[in-house]
Amino acid sequence: MTLRAVLIGAQTYGLTGVHADVELMHAVLRNHGFTDVRTCTEELASYAGIRTALSRLGEATRPGDGVVVYYSGHGALLGELQYLVPVDMADSTPTDFRGYLAEELTAAVRVLTDVTPNVTVVLDCCHSGGAVREAAYESGRWALKSVELPRVARAAGLERAAALSRPGDPLVPNVVRLTACQQHDSAYEVELRPGAGRQGVFTAALAKVLDPQRHPRVPWSVLVAHARDRIKQQQVRQWPDAGGPSGRLPFSLEEPPEPERLPLVRRDGRFVVPGGAVFGLGIEDTVSMVFPGGQPEGGGRETSMAATVEVMKAGDALLCTPPSAAPRPPAGELLTAALPPGSYALPVRVHDRRHVLIDAHDLFAEALRKELARCPRLAETEDKGEAFATVRARNGTCEVLNAEGQPFRKPSGTARSDPARLTALLEELARGERVRRLRDPEGAGRLDAGPEVRFEAEHAAGSGEWRVLRPVGERLYDGDSYRVTVANHSGVPLYFWVIGVGLSGRTALVTNDQPSGYRLEPCGDEHRSTRTTASVKIYWPSDVPAQGPRPETVHLLVGDRPMDLRGLASRDAPSRSACRTDPALGALLQEVWYGVRDQLLDVGEEFHYRVWTVHADALPQPQESET
Known part of the structure; x- marks a missing residue:
């Protein structure tokens, strides 16, 4: 296995710390065992140079390699165009758009993930295209990593983007995305020490937390939380975060178990x-x-x-x-x-515990009781009526049954010999039951703004025939898909999350590429005040018995602040992704770019939210085979 990286630094439009960012990241990666580190700066960071560097990285990558794509420089948004700003951006003409599109970045990353699943993308740039908020920073000390660009070659850029993206293209899997700021907000570079020159705030914080001596065996999600807090304490209004499989240890595929932080x-x-x-x-x-x-x-x-x-x-x-x-x-x-x-x-x-009935009478039962006593969200009961799950051990195997007597998962002999593993399954199922009952808060916690919400389902994914889903009473079949549309009719920005509790009891943050929420701009804003999520395919996991119907729940949570809801998702990922997604027409196209994060949470104000829900019955057979 070889650890490889391309470090792109486009120092344009007044930035002075980009080359320092690249040098710092080069040292960090060398410290983590990277032996093939390619830098792309100065004239090499042109539009053609970036394409060539990523193409050559793809050609060199082999199965089992670990790969990093890093960019420092300006990022911009021009209408629907999202792009990085190469050093020759000013040479754009009406027929030759030199911005490196998000679609092109995604295509390059897809080539890498076709070879190896161990891919990390780090973007230290702004994605606001000049639509940034003023900040009361010391004059001359701070520099925005976004830039107001003329609307040159927009038609050429849109044409190139349309040629690169097609309805039905799968989103890029297996990509850890580390990003500096929210889609319409800013990233900064700053002089960290007098006379030391400027540095990207996100890159500097990331380098600090990536010290393996200080933070050994800590996953990306935790490291970026550390980096976010470091940036917050510098009074910088940007919110870095990690999207994708961020439970991994840095530059690896290993996902260690983590407590419920x-x-x-x-x-x-x-x-x-x-x-x-x-x-x-x-x-x-x-x-x-x-x-x-x-x-x-x-x-x-x-x-x-x-x-x-x-x-x-x-x-x-x-x-x-x-x-x-x-x-x-x-x-x-x-x-x-x-x-x-x-x-x-x-x-x-916690008060909101889920009760478990233990149907066993041996040393295994006693060991399981000791494990349950240590669980904050589980408690034993002898009343079958209040139990959300029953553990039944017979003849060397162990089953966990739901209230209807159906196994949540297929019986496992190993669970009987490993009470801790069985308890982890019960915790995951309990989390699913708790999240399934998520509802509007009472009193002052309720969000005043009322967005327009629409849930839709497509029978036999790809048919193009979408029907509106009712809150209760719907049936979804193996192979169906759903999507959610949210429109902000208020005068303030809102944030939304889609949370799914599948038929297996696993919980997924469907919008996990933006754990802190998709931002909806105020009604009438030039940017998006309406969004439609990518479609999500319903499937029957291989470890769940083909017995139905089983509950499938989809929540839309809308709030007035960014909030990292990654903790709601199941930590033990299934062998197949709980969400098989395809891009929907009209959605912003690229998952790689979507890791960008919201502005700093104003800790002087509370979180208000509302919840819209569809409770459906899922069945294992496609609809046409039902008799």
């Missing part, structure tokens, strides 16, 4: 879990607050502190620390200091 912030002197209601928290629930390193720069041991949910304010959970906690330094200092980068909360015991 909840976001944690400080607001008006209080610890707060933003969006705590969505994650199932309620008054008097207990969590453990975890502070990596015990100080902003890390390097120390991890510190934790117990806390209880005291108040639910809108959709947020406000915490209090019990007097018995008696925090000692450095934990005591955290009561007044800024939170260390990467701080989070772990649920310890």
Whole structure:
């Protein structure tokens, strides 16, 4: 296996830190064992040079390799055109558009994923095309990584984009996307130290958290959360994040098990879990607050502190620390200091637990009870009527049955010998049951704005015949697809997420390419105030018995703030993706680019949201075979 990378740096339109970004990333990758690192700067970062560099990377890549595509420079948005800004962008003519399109980037990345699934794309650029917000930064210190470009060659760019994208093209799988900012917002470069020159804020933060000595065996999702907090503490309004299979360890395919991390912030002197209601928290629930390193720069041991949910304010959970906690330094200092980068909360015991009936009478049953006692969201019951699941052990095999007596998954002999593995399955199923019951918040947490929402299904994917889905009573069959359209008729931006709880009980953040939410611009804005998601195919997983009907639930959650909802998804991914997606006409085309993230969360305001839901019955056979 060879670790390969192409580092593209297009230093244009006033940027001065791009070459430093490339040099820093080169050192980081060398430190991680990359032996084939190609740089593409100066005249090589032209439109033709970028195409050539990515083409040659594709030709060199072999099965089993790990590949990184990195870009630092300007990013722009011109109507429907999303593109990187090569060094010869100014040479564009009405018939020769020199922007490197998102469609072209996706096509190049697709070539790589056809050879190896271990692909990471890092974009340190803005994607706002000049439609950026003013910021009160020290004059001359900060530089936007976006640029106002003349509307040259737009027709030529649109024509090239249309030739590259076709309805029915699959989105690029297996791509980890690390990106600096939201689609219509900005990334920055800054002089980190006097006289040291400028550096991309995202690249500098990413390099810090990629130190293997400081953060060994930590997945991308956690590392980027650390980078996000570092950027936040610099008072920079950009929200980097990781899309795609971000549970992987850096530059590998390994996905280690991770605890259920909840976001944690400080607001008006209080610890707060933003969006705590969505994650199932309620008054008097207990969590453990975890502070990596015990100080902003890390390097120390991890510190934790117990806390209880005291108040639910809108959709947020406000915490209090019990007097018995008696925090000692450095934990005591955290009561007044800024939170260390990467701080989070772990649920310890929550009110909204799911009950399990154990139908076994041997040492296995006792071992399983001990495992359940350690689970914050599970509890044993002897009442079959209140059990969401029954564990039945017979003749060396173990089954987990739903309320109708159907196995959630096919029986497993190994589960009987591994209570911890069985408990992990129960936790996953319990999460699915909890998320399946997601509904509008009560009182002040309810979103005032009322978007227009439409759920549609297509029988026999690809037929082109879409019908509107009712909230309840629908039937979906193996091979059907669904999609969701959301229109913002209000005067404020909104964010939306699509969350699916499949017939297997697995939970998927369908919009996982933007875990912090797809942004809907205010009604009448020149950018998108209406979006249609890519279509999602219903399929019957191989580990689920072909017995139906089984519940299939799709939620649309619309909120007034960005919020990372990755924690709602099942951590144990199925052997086949729970969502087989195809791009829908009218949707922005490229999953690689869609990792871009929202502006910094204004921690002075609460999270308000609403939920729209379709509860359907899924059946294993295609519709035409049903008798």
